[in-house]
Amino acid sequence: MTAAAAAEPPYPSRPRAWGVVLILFATAVLAYTDRQxxxxxVDPIRADLGISDTQISLLLGxxxxxxxxxxxxxxxxxxxxSSRRNLIVAGVAIWSVGTLACAVAPSFEMLFAARIIVGLGEAVLSPAAISMISDHFPPHRRGFAVGVFFTGIAVGVGGSILxxxxxxxxxxAGLFAGTAVADWPQWRLVLLAVGLPSLLWALVLLWVKEPVRRFDQLEQAGAIASKGTGESRLLPLLLSLVPVLLVVATASMVDNAVGAWAPSLLIRQFGMDPARVGVDLGLxxxxxxxxxxxxGGALADRMAQLRGPRGKIELCAVAVLATLPAALLxxxxxxxxVMIAVPVYFALSAVVTASGLSAILDATPNRMRGQVMAVSFFLNVAIGGxxxxxxxxxxxxxxxGEAAGLGPAISFTVVLxxxxxxxxxxxGIVRRWRPAHG
Structure with missing residues (x-):
């Protein structure tokens, strides 16, 4: 152990550490609400701004x-x-301002620019939050804490609609009755009502303290990397992970596709009320x-015990195949x-994501996990979103053809x-999956 590692203070208390996780969990839900x-x-924006479904898809993705x-x-x-807490606070403020800018955007072009601002703010959250959580928990408790945060992201997908x-x-019901904006279109008022609380949430995040960084692993990584070993090179590792990285990115792509258009399918084709769709489908x-x-995380750990390192890849493949019947439904x-198929699809897709990410982390040395996960997030958003x-x-x-409605297009996208x-x-299934470390 290095002198710096020996001098490190103890980890934060469990109540404080889990308090931070819960705050970051809630931040992820707010982020997905502003995003989704x-x-x-969709339909009121199309009517008000006179834009097409393709333009709407560009705004959504x-x-x-x-x-x-x-x-x-x-x-x-x-x-x-730098300070991860301050990065997250700045990110929340930026994406909240972006959401408020969406509420007042007079044209497609301005709405597009405002959505870019939302994306810039939210890009801060995951890398900074995962790094913060890792410094709140010792290694033997860290995986579950990070898993809870990822579950917050998963819950945020449905929670955003709810x-x-x-x-x-x-x-x-008249939330803005008697105010200067009372006569605004409802879609603008919804964005206003979502953006303002997010802006205030940045103040809650000031309660979170920047944790002490655990320099022992970083110093060991530097010592190993300085030897020039093959394991210290990022590119060969990424190339070996390409199949799983692409599968996780594909899951993200289809999640975004289904999540963006399933509400419109229920509203357009079956005449369901948008508010009811939001509550029922969101839940x-x-x-x-x-x-x-x-x-998915629990099954991945179990499969690894039963089948070794390739067990998680096999679980990922089984979950991929299992999504197809839900897609057809x-x-x-x-x-x-539709109300049955969409949540079943998302449950199976979550297993794909959880087992795939777990396999990626297992195959990546500790000193490279931050970089590899950053690349994975990039692919998830670049391809998925x-x-x-x-x-x-x-x-x-x-x-x-547009006369066929959204159902065939959504199913076709998922299946293909x-x-x-x-x-x-x-x-990755045919050959033995070999993690990069023990």
């Missing part, structure tokens, strides 16, 4: 992913060299995706079928994407 609430407001993917990697490195639906109900997604993420032609919603819009327009993902993962 537009999916409940590409505008956000453009800066999120680009900024994520440098922000991940910055999180290793919260958005509840906010829409409040706006309809189901919270249970499905959050439960799937926890179950999305195009069942009934609202009940950037192409997922647009893939459905393009399929609907050019493959099935996961078939390709299964083929990409196949080499």
């Amino acid at each position: 609430v537009l999916s409940l407001l 590409f505008a956000f992913a453009l800066i999120y993917g680009i900024a994520g990697i440098p922000l991940g490195f910055l999180a290793d060299r 919260i958005g639906g509840a906010v829409l109900d409040l706006v309809r 189901l997604l919270m249970l499905g995706y959050g439960g799937g993420m926890l179950a 999305i195009n069942s032609g009934s609202a009940q079928g 950037g192409f997922g919603p647009t893939a459905v819009a393009l399929s609907g327009t050019h493959v099935f 994407s996961y078939v390709v993902a299964g083929l990409v993962l196949l080499p």
Whole structure:
């Protein structure tokens, strides 16, 4: 042990450490609410601004992913060299301002620019939060704490729709009655009601203290890297992880596609009320995706015990195949079928993500995990957020035709994407999966 490591103070108390995790958990839910609430407001935005489904898909996906993917990697490195608490506070403030800018945007171009601001703020959260959590817990408790944060992200997918639906109900009930903005379109008021609390949440984050960095591992990593061993090189490791990185990114792409368009499918094709869709579907997604993420992590650990390192890859492949029936059920032609299929799909997709990320972490030496996870987040957003919603819009327009509705386009996107993902993962199943460390 180095002198710096020996001089380190003890880890924060359990109540304080878990308090930080819960605050970051709630921050992730707020982030997804600001990010995803537009999916409940698609039709009124289209009507008010006179834009197409393809332009809406760019707002839902590409505008956000453009800066999120680009900024994520440098922000991940910055999180290793500056106050992570302050980075997160700044990020919350930036994405809240971006959401408020969306509320007043007069055109597609301005709304696109505002969504870029939202993406820039949210790009800070995951790398800084995971780094902070790792310094609040000793190694034997760290994995579960990080898993809880990832579950917060999973719950945020459904929670964003649930919260958005509840906010829409409040706006309809007169939340802004008697104010200067009372005559604004409802979609603008929803964004206003979502953006303001997020801005105030930055004050709550000031309660969180920047934890002491655990320099012992960093110093050991520097000593090992200075020897020039093959394990110290990032590029060969990333190349060996390409199949799993792409499968996790594909899951992110399809999650974004289904999450962005499933509310519109229920509203357009089955005439469901947007507020009801937000509450009902949001609750189901919270249970499905959050439960799937926890179950996926537990199953991945169990499969590793039973089958060795390749067990997690095999679980990932089985979950990929299991998504296909749920994808077909999305195009069942009934609202009940969609309400069943979408949360089931998200539960299975969460298993893909949890087992895939777990396999990536197992195959990555400690000193490279931050960099590898930053690359994984980049791919998840660049591929997932950037192409997922647009893939459905393009399929609907050019493959099935707009008269066919959204159901066929969503199912086609899910099935095609996961078939390709299964083929990409196949080499990792055929050959023995070998982690990079013991």
